[in-house]
Amino acid sequence: VTGVRVTFKEADGSVRHGEGRVGQSVMELAVALGVAGIEAECGGACSCATCHVHVDEAWWERVGCCGELESDMLEFAPKLAVATSRLSCQIKLREALDGLVVAIAR
Ligand code: FES
Secondary structure (H helix, E strand, C coil): CCCEEEEEECCCCCEEEEEECCCCEHHHHHHHHCCCCCCCCCCCCCCCCCCEEEECHHHHHHHCCCCHHHHHHHCCCCCCCCCCEEEHHHCECCHHHCCEEEEECC
16 A cells, blocks of 8 residues: 545645655645645644645545534634635545545635
8 A cells, every 4th residue: 555645736726746644644744745825833733723624525525524623623714614624634644535635725
């Protein structure tokens, strides 16, 4: 098994592809790639909402929604939260997510 591939769509329209490992968070992969707009100020503790992403609709069912703490945080997300909003530090990569597409919230 190789890594879990993730595509990040940045707010300016550029696209970055990365490959993470199972158990790593989508946020950690984004930071490693230097994806614009993922500040991850709290370092993955689900308390800053600066790792907010919009999960591609085609992936939403597989990714699923958030825990209670995360949904509370999303209410304070600095950028518009949508129906497929997640905090990327709370999405752990797993094999079923290979090919995942997320957009960075504008
Ligand atoms: S990195 Fe702070 S909430 Fe995700």
